[in-house]
Amino acid sequence: MEIANLPIGFRFNPTDAELLYYLKKKVLSLPLPANVIPELEAFQFNPWDLPEISKQRSDFGEGGLNEKRFFFCKRKKNLMSKCSSCGYWKSSGKEKQIVAGESNHVIGMMKTFVFYQGRNMKTQWIMQEFTIAGHLKTPFLDQRLMMKVGNWVVCRLYQRVMRARNHGAAELGHSIAQTTPFIPMSPWSSSEITDISSSDLDE
Template identity: 40%
Template sequence: MNKLNFIKNGVSIRLPPGFRFHPTDEELIVQYLKKKVHSFPLPASIIPEFDICKSDPWDLPGDSEQERYFFSTKESKYPNGNRSNRATFSGYWKATGIDKRIVVSNGNQLVGMKKTLVFYRGKPPNGSKTDWIMHEYRLATSAVKPLESSKGDVTAAMENWVLCRVFLKKNKKGSKNEEVINEEKSVIVPKFFDFMAAKELRTDLKIAPVSSCSDSSGITEEFPTTHEQDDHEESSTFLPFKSKS
């Protein structure tokens, strides 16, 4: 979807970088699918023709990180049935909810229908649900008017052609939960010391509390003063003696 080539007066015009293709449901029906069914020139040659069920959603052409649009034809699951075959190599597309009516913005005219499908891995009915979503647009019968083609050809084309938008749903809730889990892992739980229990333990063992001050140790020592020490040294140095006669 990066190359935006618009057709104006039969000339392909390349738009500058920065432009994105974000059409509304009404624009997809009226400006693209309806003109595709009637074989009219499209406003932009940006939607390719591709059989959706020939590839898994992650293998479809284009950037898988962005929405991708395709013109596709429906394939019947059974020869005489109206059910579409939506099986791929690795799974299948399953419709969910009810189809949404697409009406014009300036009135209540019905122009098309939108069906929402979810991709499942494996085989039905035991497939595992994925985050791949597809919106399938089809024209309403009232929106088809025979123009240059015969009524039968237009009706057949309307029944065969659909416009599909495929994208990967971003699970914001899951990423948020993952962040919360990571934050919880990084939290350091503080440890508290029970001083009351330690006090009871010392009381039971009859252990006197130890203080950093020497006065509270219970032991007193007397040290001689400086004068007393000097007198003691003098008395021990000059001892009296008797001379021999």
């Protein structure tokens, strides 16, 4: 299924475990449930310059800042590969274990990166890098070792949402309120409902 065929309001918004499911298929070269995650060395781009290929378009705006985008990237250990022309991705916080469903199985690891513009200007851009975790039974130690496996990672890119009071749209709404007074009213008659057809909600 392609993104273009989805009804309004539906989007690819996988949980961490679902994302690792796609990654496992990719690592094992098995068919993916949907062709929705492009291959791209996402860390080499400035986040705002990333090609539109994985953008989930909508005519309804508003969701732009919350939109999440996903990429398959080749797994690299080198932190130097996390630089773009305008800045760099700096890892943030501890690596997190992803646990499958209600079991105790660790199925992957997630590392979070924040984009810094120039030398040290922290931005709102966040990249989460997921890796599959495998287990290795050791004949010598009485325990199982866990390690990252596969030559691919999957990344989730998004912008941290600002609080409403600082948000441009909210301020815009406030200025509109000054010119068009708001009157809460009881349910409207059917003839008056047609008034809303002038809004941008029209197809």
